[in-house]
Amino acid sequence: MQYEFLSYFVTATSLVFLTLIAWFGFQIRSNAKWYRKARERKDLS
């Protein structure tokens, strides 16, 4: 059967790519947060 086990492949691949997207999402947010704080500190000094 040509599509046998296709759902397993789709599930595994989606999980990997969604995890990577989530990781980058968190990193962009975290990077922006600390960058903002670093700038605030420079503005104060």
Add this chain to the structure above:
Amino acid sequence: MFLHSRRNQIWLGLLILGLALDLWIIVNHTPMIPQQHWAQKIFYIHVPVAWTAFLSYFVVMIAGIAYLVKKDNRWDRVGLAAAEIGTVFMSLVLVTGPIWAKPIWGKPWVWEPRLTTSLILFLIYIGYFMLREFGGHPERIARYAAVLGIIAFLDVPIIFLSVKFWAPEVQSHPQVEMAKQPTGILGPFFYSLALFTILYVFMMLFRIHTLKLKEEVQSHAV
């Protein structure tokens, strides 16, 4: 910010294109293996993800040794970034493996050597993050984390060689020999492997950049 740099934006764009191409090649240009069908194609992702996890834990070990020798916080940041990214990839290994195993073995998990030693490595790193969180003084945390990172890596060669260490009766894991693979597998496989390695380097640079910013802000806040 890390992604404000033109160079990093280009690298991220290339990585996204590379991953899309990887997926396209896996779906359209890899042979369908009898009995396993689409489930086998999980390996083009699963094995590079596992490789990246082990590479990352190797970096944790190297950073641990460098920190203990030089007492330089930069190495502590490298170790922490590698431990975090390695554990993200290790979790993906432990999830994608059982997804493959369910249709092929009939059950998602078997307590056989490679799976068990992989789970142990993951649990060691859960301990590593608990130590990072609750270990007390930052200098002591860095020192203990460096030692734990070095000891934890001892499990990686055990995982790698587990299919040979233990008796064949207790093995369920496929004992793959690259040279015996059908043609058409190796090209896409090595492309995927190289791509995940480049992705790992990019993720490391991104995380180290953020950790450095965080440390600078916190050191001035005290």
